Amino acid sequence: MAPNHSNEENSHNSLPCPILRVEDYDIHPKTGFLPPNPPLTRLPDLYYSPWEQVIDSYHDLMLAGRLGESINMLPILETDHLKSIPEYRRAFLILSILAHGFVWGKYEAVRDVLPACIAIPWVKVSNVLEIAPICNHAAVVLWNWRLIFPDAPFDLKYDVFAMEIYYLPVNNSIDIRNNFLPFFESNLATLITFTNTSDEGWFYLVTTTIEAIGGRALNAIILALEAVRDRDNFKLMSALMVICSAMKDINETLQRMFDKCDPYIFYWKVRPYLSGWENEDRLPKGLIYEGVDQPDEYGNPVYRQYAGGSAGQSALIQAIDIALNVEHYPTGVKTGITNNKVFSSEVKEHTREEPNGNCYAASSINSLSNASSCYHLRIQNHQQQLEFEKMSSNASNNNKPQQPYLHKIRQNIPGPHRRFLEDLAKIANIRQYILTRTKFPLDDKVQGLDDDDLVKAYNDCLNEMKNFRNKHLQIVSTYIVIQSHRGGGHFHTKNPYLAKCPVSTITHNTTTNIPITAINNNSTTNTMSTCVSVTHLKTKDARITSKTITNGSDLDLKGTGGTNLMPFLKQMRDETIAKEIGS
Ligand code: HEM
Numbered sequence: 001m002a003p004n005h006s007n008e009e010n011s012h013n014s015l016p017c018p019i020l021r022v023e024d025y026d027i028h029p030k031t032g033f034l035p036p037n038p039p040l041t042r043l044p045d046l047y048y049s050p051w052e053q054v055i056d057s058y059h060d061l062m063l064a065g066r067l068g069e070s071i072n073m074l075p076i077l078e079t080d081h082l083k084s085i086p087e088y089r090r091a092f093l094i095l096s097i098l099a100h101g102f103v104w105g106k107y108e109a110v111r112d113v114l115p116a117c118i119a120i121p122w123v124k125v126s127n128v129l130e131i132a133p134i135c136n137h138a139a140v141v142l143w144n145w146r147l148i149f150p151d152a153p154f155d156l157k158y159d160v161f162a163m164e165i166y167y168l169p170v171n172n173s174i175d176i177r178n179n180f181l182p183f184f185e186s187n188l189a190t191l192i193t194f195t196n197t198s199d200e201g202w203f204y205l206v207t208t209t210i211e212a213i214g215g216r217a218l219n220a221i222i223l224a225l226e227a228v229r230d231r232d233n234f235k236l237m238s239a240l241m242v243i244c245s246a247m248k249d250i251n252e253t254l255q256r257m258f259d260k261c262d263p264y265i266f267y268w269k270v271r272p273y274l275s276g277w278e279n280e281d282r283l284p285k286g287l288i289y290e291g292v293d294q295p296d297e298y299g300n301p302v303y304r305q306y307a308g309g310s311a312g313q314s315a316l317i318q319a320i321d322i323a324l325n326v327e328h329y330p331t332g333v334k335t336g337i338t339n340n341k342v343f344s345s346e347v348k349e350h351t352r353e354e355p356n357g358n359c360y361a362a363s364s365i366n367s368l369s370n371a372s373s374c375y376h377l378r379i380q381n382h383q384q385q386l387e388f389e390k391m392s393s394n395a396s397n398n399n400k401p402q403q404p405y406l407h408k409i410r411q412n413i414p415g416p417h418r419r420f421l422e423d424l425a426k427i428a429n430i431r432q433y434i435l436t437r438t439k440f441p442l443d444d445k446v447q448g449l450d451d452d453d454l455v456k457a458y459n460d461c462l463n464e465m466k467n468f469r470n471k472h473l474q475i476v477s478t479y480i481v482i483q484s485h486r487g488g489g490h491f492h493t494k495n496p497y498l499a500k501c502p503v504s505t506i507t508h509n510t511t512t513n514i515p516i517t518a519i520n521n522n523s524t525t526n527t528m529s530t531c532v533s534v535t536h537l538k539t540k541d542a543r544i545t546s547k548t549i550t551n552g553s554d555l556d557l558k559g560t561g562g563t564n565l566m567p568f569l570k571q572m573r574d575e576t577i578a579k580e581i582g583s
Contacts, residue, residue: 019225020423022218026085026416031154032215033315033417034208038150039143040090041191045081050074051094058097059196062106071102074117076291079124088128089143095122096135097192100273100308103287110282112303116291123292130415133289134276134306137313138414141207144191152187156209156253194273195265202260203270207311210250214316217246221323221424228433233449236430240457243320247464254471258478267483276308279558306411310559313409315417317468322424324461325431326579328403331568403572405563434458434581455581462580469573476569484557 022029028036042052054061054070061067082088099118103111114122119133126133147154188208190201224239226232277283286303293302321328410418434454557565 019222019229019427020420022222022420024416025420025423026414027218027420028215029219030215031212032218034142034211034215035086035089037086038146039093039191040086041146043082043087043090043094045083045087047081048077048091050077051091051098054098055094055192058101058192062101065106065108067101068105068108068111071098071118072115074115076117076120079121079128082125082128085129088125089139091121091125092129092131093139093143093192095125095133096139096309097194099133100135100275101194103277103283104273104275112283112285113288113290113301119289120291123289130418131413132306132411133304134412135274135309136412137207137309137311138412138417140190140204140274140309141311141314142211144204145208146189146191148187148189154187154212156186156188156205156256193270195269197265197269199261199265200270203257203266206253206257206261207314209253211314211316213246213249213253214319217243217250217316217320220246221319224323224430225427228429231437233437233454236433237449237453237457240430240454240461243323244457244460244464247320247461247468251464251467251471254468254475257475261479263479263483264486266479267486271480274309276306277303278305278307280308307408309412310409312405312559313412315413315421318406318421319424320461320465321576322421322428323430324458324465324579325428326462326465326576328406328572328575330402330404331564331571405559405568431458431579431581459580462576465576466573469569469576473566473569473573476565480565481557 027033030036051074054067054074057070058067061070079088079091082091095118099114099122102114102118105111122133129138131138186205188205190204193200193204220239220242224236224243227234227236227239275282277287280286286305288301289304293304295301410421413421437454559565559568563569
């Protein structure tokens with residue numbers, strides 16, 4: 001059924017249509033992009049038992065070095081025995097885990113040909129789900145969980161509090177534990193992991209929980225858009241407050257990544273399996289999907305390239321950005337408005353902070369493309385701010401998202417969710433509405449709303465998004481940047497390719513094992529005495545470039561999607577703050 005759009009003109013109809021019906025996009029009003037019922041734990045048709053059997057013994061086969069052999073022996077199964085979308089999702093998850101396990105192996109050489117028994121059905125299943133045939137966020141996070149006790153609620157409860165109970169005197173604690181402990185325990189488990197580690201399970205489940213919380217935010221986005229259409233400021237305020245509170249809960253949940261996901265295990269054991277075959281040194285040409293693509297005109301096999309799985313593929317965070325009209329630009333290009341000033345500047349790659357921490361003014365839209373322009377037009381009021389934003393938007397041809405990573409990962413987002421983002425972008429006007437309506441009508445005064453209340457509610461949402469990105473930066477620093485300096489992962493020690501890699505030396509702090517240069521670039525001498533030199537394998541799969549090792553810099557680290565990791569993430573954060581509406 002075609003999604004039902006409406007715009008402000010519809011507000012004059014006696015029966016306003018819903019702005020967007022989430023159901024049309026395979027979104028649940030409560031759980032959002034997460035399916036409301038647990039995903040299938042097994043494909044019901046026994047025809048698929050050869051796949052399920054390999055999954056049953058996956059870790060044993062991997063450890064024995066026999067996963068590849070077992071996969072090669074699989075028959076090429078048809079996909080027409082799959083009868084429902086949940087079955088297609090289970091099939092996609094299975095095939096993703098089999099494919100990535102086959103390609104990356106464990107202590108084995110990387111394989112660059114995916115056999116037809118995986119490649120052919122994987123591509124067919126991907127077509128139905130409208131995603132690229134590569135492991136993605138949807139597979140390992142949205143379709144990869146179960147309830148431990150089916151009758152108990154979906155919950156990743158805060159068990160740190162429960163742990164404190166263990167420190168109470170025994171007599172007290174027994175009572176408290178018996179009465180309350182169940183409320184603090186998690187009821188979630190993952191279905192399949194690459195590594196059979198609880199750390200990997202926790203990495204997925206924290207993200208699954210974030211998606212579930214996001215359901216509230218998605219619903220509130222629709223309500224906010226309806227409120228704008230109906231010019232109902234009170235409803236808009238309430239909806240923004242729900243988005244803000246959902247973001248707060250998301251941020252608390254994000255912080256829980258540290259509870260049970262060990263950064264070392266994540267970086268050295270789990271992350272390599274999530275890698276794709278685009279911008280990937282270990283598979284520079286990509287991967288051949290045997291039996292899928294015809295050889296090229298010269299008879300050479302065709303290599304496919306896709307970026308691997310990342311929580312960055314979450315449609316949820318993109319949806320909130322879109323609803324709040326936060327815009328993202330290619331890394332190194334900054335444009336926006338902060339503190340009532342317009343700025344537009346093209347910064348050199350690797351420039352991480354804006355000079356003076358301040359912004360630059362543009363006197364006309366032409367200067368958006370002029371890197372050296374720096375004018376000082378102060379935005380006097382919300383109307384001017386709005387005019388500028390309209391001009392910027394026209395100048396960029398509305399060709400969104402402009403950040404190439406965000407554009408590229410749309411191929412990893414399931415079709416209906418992707419269409420939701422596209423349709424939402426066409427009608428998202430909350431920010432514009434707030435900018436044009438700073439003086440509230442009498443009705444609002446009666447309801448106790450002040451002129452600045454809406455602005456504050458909107459800014460509060462932005463602030464929580466900024467907090468999300470700040471926390472996320474901390475996580476990336478701990479789980480990727482620091483780990484990449486640590487060394488010690490022997491993912492492919494027998495891999496002939498890696499055996500040829502050059503060896504480099506780096507100095508580590510003995511207690512934290514963090515390279516001195518990463519702790520403090522300017523004061524290495526003070527701590528030198530507490531350090532030992534260790535030999536550090538310069539593995540390409542760790543994505544460490546020589547510059548990273550010699551300079552201790554994070555600038556060359558790449559994200560799963562080939563992003564210039566830290567500059568990219570910091571810019572995403574700055575672009576969020578830039579949308580704050582000045583009072
Ligand atoms: C150990 C935990 C995590 C690590 C190491 C991590 C790492 C990364 C990396 C490397 C990127 C850059 C994009 C890429 O190339 O893949 C990224 C982006 C992103 N990640 Fe995470 N991530 C983690 C957890 C999460 C969680 C739980 C979420 C929640 C949904 C999340 C949401 C995002 C988003 C939305 C982006 C896009 C950038 C942005 O919107 O600011 N990440 N992440």
